Amino acid sequence: MAARPETARKILVYWMDGVIVLLALSLSVFVAVLVAEGRISVPHALAAEACLLGGFCLFPFLLRAAFDNRPRPTVRLVVSGVAALGAVLLVPSSPNEALGESSWSMVAFLWLSAVVLFQPMWAAVCTGVVVIVLTSAVVTVITGQPWQVVLPVQAFTAVTMVLAMWLWRWLWWTIRDAHESQEAKAGLAVAEERLRFARDLHDLLGHSLSVITLKSELAAKLATKDADRAAREMADVRRLAGESLAEVQLAVDGYQGIDLNEELDGVRAALEAAGTRCTVEARADDLSPGTRALLAWAVREGATNVLKHSAATRCAITIDGGVLEMRNDGVRGVGAGGGTGLRGLAERMATAGGSLSAGPTPTGEFLLRAAVPG
Structure with missing residues (x-):
């Protein structure tokens, strides 16, 4: 920390x-x-x-x-x-x-x-x-x-x-x-992950978008000369666009496909290694895979904030009925607005019909609360 x-x-x-x-x-x-x-x-x-x-x-x-x-x-x-x-x-x-x-x-x-x-x-x-x-x-x-x-x-x-x-x-x-070496290692891991994601997107979309561009130009030229062929070319464009979208969705799902139980175990180990006593109470077996994935992302982001921005000595994580609460005693004047990570997580929650809030409580703790439809 x-x-x-x-x-x-x-x-x-x-x-x-x-x-x-x-x-x-x-x-x-x-x-x-x-x-x-x-x-x-x-x-x-x-x-x-x-x-x-x-x-x-x-x-x-x-x-x-x-x-x-x-x-x-x-x-x-x-x-x-x-x-x-x-x-x-x-x-x-x-x-x-x-x-x-x-x-x-x-x-x-x-x-x-x-x-x-x-x-x-x-x-x-x-x-x-x-x-x-x-x-x-x-x-x-x-x-x-x-x-x-x-x-x-x-x-x-x-x-x-x-x-x-x-x-x-x-x-x-x-x-x-x-x-400092831990921070550098974490930053290097993030940079490598970004490069890998950029490389995957290039490999997935580079060829497809090039073909779509060529076929679109060809269809535009044939529109007044050969309407039937222009229609076939545009059908190919539509097919390629659909396939590219599916490939991107598969890549994104691979990044988003994290397991809630594994994330809870990893977060508890990371916090306790940093000197923060962590307790976990999770009742999430009846939740849908999508909800569990969203909660796993919320747990990861909450733990990242505890490690980076607080001096917490204890952290309590509870999950009940699609509602996650993470409390820690390391409040250091962090406002409810949070950083870019929390804003991105809030947008993801809102897209799924859920909500996210983060900020200090009257009892002197910092509370991260995420609610996701089951």
């Missing part, structure tokens, strides 16, 4: 926003505890908190800017990098604050995870090496730990956060590409 990839995108982005908020709150609480214990001064804490919040507040904008593609580095990316550097430098001054150092260095690694969304692989690797070396040096100087111990820990943390962000965006790209 058109709405589902966008829903997946929002879930992924908002999930990351939630992680950022939790991380920002935890580090802010850490700063407050340090101030309360007198380990750092209030100005020191305010400066550190400003850098912290600056980096975290800019991160959601960076994520949204680079989630669908790889843009060029922006001013926001540079500013957030400066804020992350300030946060790392404004670490607690006590050499025993190893945990605090580890937490603060995560701010730099979070910024690095955003950098990989903007840079090609080689540039991201170079930037990552610089960030890991700088943060490791700061941690080594402040805590007094050997760099041989600090560097592997910092490198592991940085690589883990960068890979997590890269996989996060790759998951969205996979969802988006899969949806």
Whole structure:
């Protein structure tokens, strides 16, 4: 469905926003505890908190800017990098604050995870090496730990956060590409069907219409010279026209000859595969073949609209006495007029003496109702 990839995108982005908020709150609480214990001064804490919040507040904008593609580095990316550097430098001054150092260095690694969304692989690797070396040096100087111990820990943390962000965006790209490929496949199938129909019509009518044209011209020329032969030619024209009409009707019937039960099964499978729970209640065994065919077309069109134009989570299909009702909860401001598919279906229903209506209901659902004489 058109709405589902966008829903997946929002879930992924908002999930990351939630992680950022939790991380920002935890580090802010850490700063407050340090101030309360007198380990750092209030100005020191305010400066550190400003850098912290600056980096975290800019991160959601960076994520949204680079989630669908790889843009060029922006001013926001540079500013957030400066804020992350300030946060790392404004670490607690006590050499025993190893945990605090580890937490603060995560701010730099979070910024690095955003950098990989903007840079090609080689540039991201170079930037990552610089960030890991700088943060490791700061941690080594402040805590007094050997760099041989600090560097592997910092490198592991940085690589883990960068890979997590890269996989996060790759998951969205996979969802988006899969949806686009489905749409392309559906469009290709429609185009192929149109070409096949056009080819069939050409094969059926091309020869017959050419012969009809020639015989009509011949009859017109013979009308004043040989009336009997002109009459025979026009009789052939009439015969050929009748045969051509019958052939076209057979071709159209082949396109229209869909089975209602098969269509209901196919629609239910398609909707449930797209995440829409579908229930079917059909009592149509006593209906005529023509009525069943019309209802099958209505079911197909209704399901197409649900898949293309709604965000439905459930759909109910009922058929009773030549009356079809399809209800779904995915109303998105669709009017009763509908698109070209619904208009064509309404014309077909009207030709058969039936009716079609489609539009939102007072209960917040979308209802497609088709009534066909049994």
